[in-house]
Amino acid sequence: MASITLEGLRKTYAGNVQAVKGVDLAVEDGEFVVLVGPSGCGKSTLLRMVAGLETISEGTLKIGDRVVNTLEPAERDIAMVFQNYALYPHMTVYQNLAYGLKNRGFKKPVIEERVQKAAKMLEIEDFLSRKPRNLSGGQRQRVAMGRALVREPAAFLFDEPLSNLDAKLRVQMRVEIRKLQRRLKTTSLYVTHDQLEAMTLGDRLVVLNGGLIEQVGTPMEIYARP
Ligand code: ADP
Ligand code: ADP
16 A cells, blocks of 8 residues: 655646645545545545546645556556446446456466455455346445456546445445454545445545645544534
């Protein structure tokens, strides 16, 4: 795992829309940081810049010691978990997990080993032959996480991964992600507008407002103020 460092990060969209106005943030190696804030505050833009899905207008982005500003997403050694699962419906769970590794040219024995390891970790090893449509919402979410896990990246990015789930499942998955985090000590940057999710998951919370950091602290420091 590796740290993620943002120095003076800015994003100005066409029409002079300043979505992110200069953000300094260090996600330490093994730390789980949650970005929270109201709709339109720039969370998604910030995460997408880290992922490489959006260009950086100004500032420096590092993964570990490496400046990755201009690297393609695939070269950044980070994996992103999306909210809509992004699973391939015509492929089995195994094939969904193996796909990204296969594309990156990993050899079959390595792929098998990593898929089995991730499947075991996520307790989906009994569903490897199923198609996504024959899984429950929670199982699908775990497969989506599995696709990130098999890559064994330096860091994980989460873009509101639980927002499409019903309330009960959302609580379950929150616990699931927290457990996984404790076990794997993953460096994670997690975006949500859900305060409860932020409190449960974050080692540290970053409150974003109008493209700027408003507050940084532990869940207790942010939400338990008198
Ligand atoms: P959040 O994820 O917190 O809801 P966003 O990062 O999506 O916030 O948006 C931040 C601001 O940038 C908003 O004002 C939004 O309208 C604007 N914005 C987002 N994407 C684009 C885009 N592709 N072009 C122009 N403006 C955008
Ligand atoms: P391809 O797309 O290359 O044909 P397959 O999906 O047929 O790949 O599977 C390739 C290998 O992955 C198989 O030979 C098998 O070892 C392993 N595999 C595929 N599905 C499963 C599964 N459900 N459980 C365990 N291993 C599997």
